[in-house]
Structures are given as C-alpha cells and as structure tokens.
Amino acid sequence: VKEMIKRFCETFGPSGYEDKVRQVILDEVTKYADSVTVDPLGNLIALKKGDGTGKKVMMAGHIDEIGVIVTFIDDNGFLRFANVGGVSPAVALGQRVLFENGTTGIIGQEKIDDPKDLKLERLFIDIGASTKAEAQQKVSVGDMAGFYAPVVDLGKRMYGKSMDDRIGCVVMAETMKRMKRSANDCYFVFTVQEEVGLRGAKTAAYAISPDMGIALDVTRTGDTPKCAPMAIELGKGVAIKVKDASIICHPAVKRLMVETAKKNGIPYQMEVLEAGGTDSGSIHLTKEGVPSGVISIPTRYVHMPVEMIDMGDLEACVSLLVKMLESKIEI
Numbered sequence: 001v002k003e004m005i006k007r008f009c010e011t012f013g014p015s016g017y018e019d020k021v022r023q024v025i026l027d028e029v030t031k032y033a034d035s036v037t038v039d040p041l042g043n044l045i046a047l048k049k050g051d052g053t054g055k056k057v058m059m060a061g062h063i064d065e066i067g068v069i070v071t072f073i074d075d076n077g078f079l080r081f082a083n084v085g086g087v088s089p090a091v092a093l094g095q096r097v098l099f100e101n102g103t104t105g106i107i108g109q110e111k112i113d114d115p116k117d118l119k120l121e122r123l124f125i126d127i128g129a130s131t132k133a134e135a136q137q138k139v140s141v142g143d144m145a146g147f148y149a150p151v152v153d154l155g156k157r158m159y160g161k162s163m164d165d166r167i168g169c170v171v172m173a174e175t176m177k178r179m180k181r182s183a184n185d186c187y188f189v190f191t192v193q194e195e196v197g198l199r200g201a202k203t204a205a206y207a208i209s210p211d212m213g214i215a216l217d218v219t220r221t222g223d224t225p226k227c228a229p230m231a232i233e234l235g236k237g238v239a240i241k242v243k244d245a246s247i248i249c250h251p252a253v254k255r256l257m258v259e260t261a262k263k264n265g266i267p268y269q270m271e272v273l274e275a276g277g278t279d280s281g282s283i284h285l286t287k288e289g290v291p292s293g294v295i296s297i298p299t300r301y302v303h304m305p306v307e308m309i310d311m312g313d314l315e316a317c318v319s320l321l322v323k324m325l326e327s328k329i330e331i
C-alpha cells in the first residue's frame with residue numbers, strides 16, 4: 001500500500017486538471033471493479049455490484065489537489081499567480097511548484113517590510129526564464145501547478161504532497177481490493193474539483209442517486225505544539241465526523257460507523273471540524289436528500305506542501321469501510 005500512496009500522491013492534479021492522476025487511479029482500480037466510467041466533469045466512477053438485495057452506497061474521495069494558476073507573465077519572465085483552493089501565502093513562499101508539462105519553479109517574494117503584507121499577489125514564480133518570451137515557451141497564462149514534493153516513508157508514518165486527498169483515494173482502492181462481494185451496490189467515486197467547492201461530487205451524486213453517502217477525506221489534528229485545540233490525534237484511529245462547515249453528518253450513518261468500529265475493535269475518534277468541508281457536503285443535499293457521513297483520515301499540516309499520515313490510522317479507515325460495506329445496511 002505504501003507504493004500506492006507514493007504513486008497517487010506524487011502525480012500531478014490540481015482542480016480541473018486531473019487527467020494524469022485519474023489515469024493512475026484508473027489503472028489501479030479497474031481490476032477490482034465490475035465497471036468503470038468517467039462522467040462529463042471527469043469523475044471516475046468504479047462500481048462493485050451487490051447481490052441486488054442491498055443498498056446503493058456512494059463513496060467519494062477527491063483526486064484534485066490544491067495549487068496555483070498563472071495570471072500574468074512579466075517582461076522578465078516571472079509568473080504572477082492566484083490560488084486554486086486553499087493556499088496561504090506564508091505556506092507558499094519558498095516552495096517548489098510543478099506544472100503538468102514537467103516545468104518546475106520556486107515561489108519568491110517582493111520586498112515585504114510588514115509580515116501582514118505577505119499576500120499571494122506579492123509573490124511570484126521563477127521558472128528560470130529571463131524574458132517573457134522564454135517563459136512563454138514553457139508556461140501560459142491559465143496553466144496550473146501543484147506543489148512539488150516527494151512522498152517520504154518514516155516507517156509507521158508517511159509524509160508527502162497531496163495526502164489531501166489521495167490518501168482518501170487509497171482508502172477506497174484498498175477497500176475495493178479487500179472487500180468481499182456484499183448485498184450493497186458500492187459506487188467508489190474518485191471526484192474532481194473538491195478543493196474549489198465540492199463540485200464533482202455534486203454531479204456524480206445526482207447521477208448515482210445513492211441511499212447513503214460516505215466521503216473519505218483528511219481532517220486536521222490537535223496534537224502538535226500550541227496548535228488550535230481539536231480532539232483528534234495522529235495514530236489514534238479513524239476519525240468519524242460529526243460535523244464540519246459543509247455538513248452535519250446524518251445520525252444513522254454516524255451511528256453505523258461507531259457501532260461497526262466498536263463491534264470490530266477498530267480504534268476510532270469523534271471529529272468536530274470547525275472549518276472546511278468535504279464531498280459529503282454536496283452528496284447529502286442531492287435530490288430529496290441523502291443520509292451521509294464522513295470517514296476522515298487524521299492528517300497533520302493539511303493544505304501545506306507536505307502532509308503527514310499514520311499507517312495505523314489508514315488501516316483503521318480501510319477496516320471500517322470494508323466492514324460497513326460488507327454488512328446489511330438499514331437506513
């Protein structure tokens with residue numbers, strides 16, 4: 001699974017430019033699915049059919065990553081940019097970025113006297129070009145870049161780019177691989193454009209019209225020095241979401257998660273995330289409403305160029321999802 005994490009995370013795929021990462025995931029999950037389709041917005045939908053007596057369950061994990069988009073190229077070949085999804089200037093400064101065609105650059109800053117003036121518009125990308133024309137041979141206005149950082153294996157933990165939310169995609173792929181055929185029709189949707197407003201999940205949920213929705217996504221932790229308080233720790237198991245800014249999880253779905261974890265001895269923690277949203281925020285508002293919840297993977301340094309996860313937590317997430325999908329779901 002570590003090899004899969006590396007492959008999924010290191011692939012390029014800012015919101016709207018997900019072709020490369022979708023192909024990598026498609027190559028992995030096709031062998032575990034009864035059917036695989038790509039919808040008009042680019043969502044990858046892999047179905048594991050049930051025996052016809054169960055429920056229709058939609059899983060969603062987003063394949064897009066946060067990034068930057070080129071807005072202007074100046075006469076000296078420096079690129080000005082805006083964010084795609086949540087990118088803060090303090091985090092972006094000094095980082096390396098990677099464009100789809102392999103061009104890389106570093107993010108520099110104008111002279112800034114007051115740290116409060118550190119804004120994205122005061123930063124630029126240097127791709128090593130000396131003139132506008134030279135820069136334009138590699139990059140155009142409108143091109144997107146993601147952060148450029150390898151995945152590193154620390155043994156029981158790993159860190160790297162885009163754990164948000166390629167690790168959720170890994171949970172789904174690993175679940176497809178491990179689960180036995182069940183009563184339920186399980187739709188594993190690898191969604192696009194989550195970071196810019198939970199967009200791909202919206203159209204996929206409309207098409208599938210599920211009986212229950214489950215997003216797989218990262219959540220922050222409250223276990224690093226002097227961080228904002230939060231009752232989630234890395235290495236303490238799967239996080240079962242109660243609410244975030246996009247959803248109050250359906251009590252029946254939350255209960256099913258908690259009971260399944262208890263019954264199978266899977267370590268879990270209850271998550272209340274004060275800011276941020278997930279694909280379930282879109283899914284639960286589909287048509288007449290879809291009971292939905294979220295299985296979260298505890299992650300440190302979310303929306304930074306490298307994010308850290310714990311292998312024990314990953315195992316707990318996969319075990320919980322496998323057990324839920326294999327069970328008879330009453331909802």
Ligand SMILES: [Zn+2]
Nearest residue numbers: 164165217218
């Ligand atoms: Zn995410």
